[in-house]
Every structure is written in C-alpha cells, then in structure tokens.
Amino acid sequence: xxxxxxxxREAHPGEKCPAHRTMLDKLQRARxxxxxxxxxxxxxxxxxxxxxxxxxxxxxxxxxxxxRRGRVVYRASWTDERSIEWTLEQLRHQDExxxxxxxxxxxxxxxxxxxxxxxxxxAEGLLGGGGIRALDEFIAxxxxxxxPAAAAELERWRSKNVxx
Amino acid sequence: MEPYxxxxxxxxxxxxxxxxxxxxxxxxxxxxxxxxxxxxLTTGEPVELSLLWRTSPLVVEFGSLT
Numbered sequence: 620x621x622x623x624x625x626x627x628r629e630a631h632p633g634e635k636c637p638a639h640r641t642m643l644d645k646l647q648r649a650r651x652x653x654x655x656x657x658x659x660x661x662x663x664x665x666x667x668x669x670x671x672x673x674x675x676x677x678x679x680x681x682x683x684x685x686x687r688r689g690r691v692v693y694r695a696s697w698t699d700e701r702s703i704e705w706t707l708e709q710l711r712h713q714d715e716x717x718x719x720x721x722x723x724x725x726x727x728x729x730x731x732x733x734x735x736x737x738x739x740x741x742a743e744g745l746l747g748g749g750g751i752r753a754l755d756e757f758i759a760x761x762x763x764x765x766x767p768a769a770a771a772e773l774e775r776w777r778s779k780n781v782x783x
Numbered sequence: 784m785e786p787y788x789x790x791x792x793x794x795x796x797x798x799x800x801x802x803x804x805x806x807x808x809x810x811x812x813x814x815x816x817x818x819x820x821x822x823x824l825t826t827g828e829p830v831e832l833s834l835l836w837r838t839s840p841l842v843v844e845f846g847s848l849t
Contacts, residue, residue, distance in 0.1 A: 621835055622842045625821060628788045640789040644810035649824050652848045660844075663821035663830055669787045671819035671832065672845060680846045685836040689816050696805050698844055710840055727812070749849040756792045763794035781812035 622708060624660045626652060627672040630679035631745055633753030642667050655748075685709065699734065738772045742780075751781065 626649040632638040639645040649664045665671045675683060675698075684693035684706050693706040716723055745754045755779060761770040802803070810816050818833040835841050 620844065621839050623835060623844075625843055625845045626824070627847050628844050629849045631792050632788075632790055633849065636848050638790045640788070642817055646822070648848060653824065655848070662824040664824055665819075665821055667788070671817075671821055673787070674817040674819055675845065676789070676809035677801055678805050680844070682845070683816065683843045684805065685816050685837060685841045685843070687838065687840060689818070689833055689836045691810050691812050691814055691816050692840075694809065694812060698846070703842065707840075742840070745849060753849055754793065758834070760794045760797050764797040768793045772787055 620710075621661075623663055624658055625671060626664045626667055627679070628664060629710070629749070631749045631753040631757060633745070633749030633756070635750035636748055636753070639667060684710075697734065699732075702730070702732075739776055741778045742773055745779065756783070 626645070629636050629638055629648070630764065636648060637644075639648065645667060645757050646664055649662055652658065653662050669677070675681060677683055679684045680698050682693070682695050682698040683691060684703065686692050692710065693703070695702060713723065742754060745757060754773075758773050761773065789796075816832065816836070818831060821830050821832065822828070823830050832841075832843075
C-alpha cells in the first residue's frame with residue numbers, strides 16, 4: 620500500500636499564504652506544509668494550473684484509493700479516516716481471500732454520510748495558515764451565502780480569539 | 784471565469800456546484816483514474832500517477848495549507 624499527498628492550490632489564500640503565482644511559490648508552500656504538519660508521506664506537487672487536481676474534481680481535500688493498475692475503488696469529497704481505513708481493510712481481505720483461492724463476488728456501494736462541521740479547529744487553521752484575511756473572507760462568504768446565523772459561531776470565535 | 788489560483792475566497796465558492804460536479808463527472812468507482820504528472824517535492828523529479836499505482840494500491844489525499 621502506498622500513501623501520497625498531492626499539494627494543490629490554496630483553498631483559503633490570505634496574507635500569510637497568498638495564492639500561488641509561480642511554481643516556485645507553490646513548491647515553497649508545499650515545503651512549509653510538510654514542515655508544519657510533519658507530513659511523512661511522499662509529497663507530490665501539482666503544476667501551477669492544477670491539472671491533476673482539476674482532473675480529479677478540484678475539491679479542496681479529497682481522498683482517492685486506487686487498486687493496482689489504477690482502477691478507482693474509493694473516492695470521497697472530504698478526507699475521512701474511518702472510511703479510508705475500512706476500504707484498505709477490504710483490499711487486504713480481498714488479497715488474503717485470493718491467496719486462499721476463495722471465489723470472490725464483486726459488489727458496489729455508495730455512501731453519503733455527514734460529519735460534524737467543527738468550526739473552532741477550522742478557524743484556528745485558517746488563521747494560522749492563511750491569516751486574518753482568510754478567516755474574514757470565509758466568514759463574509761458564509762454570511763453572504765447562508766445568512767448571518769451561519770457565520771455566528773465563527774464570529775464569536777473571532778471575537779474571543781482575535782478581537783476587533 | 785475565475786482563475787484556478789484565486790486570490791480571494793468568496794460566497795461564489797460556497798455557491799459553486801463543484802461538489803455535485805465531483806459526484807457526477809469525476810472518475811467513478813470502477814473506472815480508471817486519469818493519469819497525470821506531478822513533481823516529487825523531495826527530489827524535484829516528475830512522477831506519473833500511473834507509475835505509483837502500477838505496483839501497489841495507492842491512497843491519494845489532495846490538500847493545501849489552508
């Protein structure tokens with residue numbers, strides 16, 4: 620099993636982490652990410668135009684699992700550790716079953732779960748990674764698209780942790 | 784059309800149908816994933832996705848600092 624991380628455009632650019640203008644910018648930000656998050660997986664950087672990211676759907680934090688020869692066995696719009704682990708366990712079980720010469724019956728499933736939208740860690744990440752502009756732009760976007768109530772929790776977090 | 788490397792996150796990003804587009808247009812389970820060329824951050828060398836999944840199952844997470 621091989622695990623890689625593909626570094627894409629910045630989802631929430633800000634004064635600490637502006638949008639990439641050159642490939643050098645992008646490589647430098649990728650190095651910062653590896654250092655800050657202590658990433659041990661192989662880090663791969665997409666081109667400046669995001670060719671691979673766009674080919675796979677452009678979402679900010681997807682995970683895909685491929686079996687040998689590149690067939691997609693799992694894809695998720697948000698990275699979810701539990702379902703990835705379940706998928707990898709299925710692949711291991713399949714391999715063991717094949718080695719034991721069991722007959723396998725392929726099947727298909729789709730799942731559309733939800734997860735808790737934990738605003739505080741998200742806000743900390745935005746502030747720490749992107750800066751106050753990244754946080755403020757996200758708050759403004761929430762207010763504009765979903766209404767004032769949607770941004771209330773983040774605004775309270777901002778008041779408490781950043782001030783006026 | 785907004786550039787890929789947008790400078791500002793806006794309500795338009797929340798309104799975007801990119802999650803629906805992912806569900807309906809990106810490679811489906813059972814299909815072959817598109818190949819692509821990436822740069823290995825450690826070595827600076829180009830790496831083809833297809834080379835990575837050729838010898839073992841592959842888990843790919845996409846993301847950024849923010």
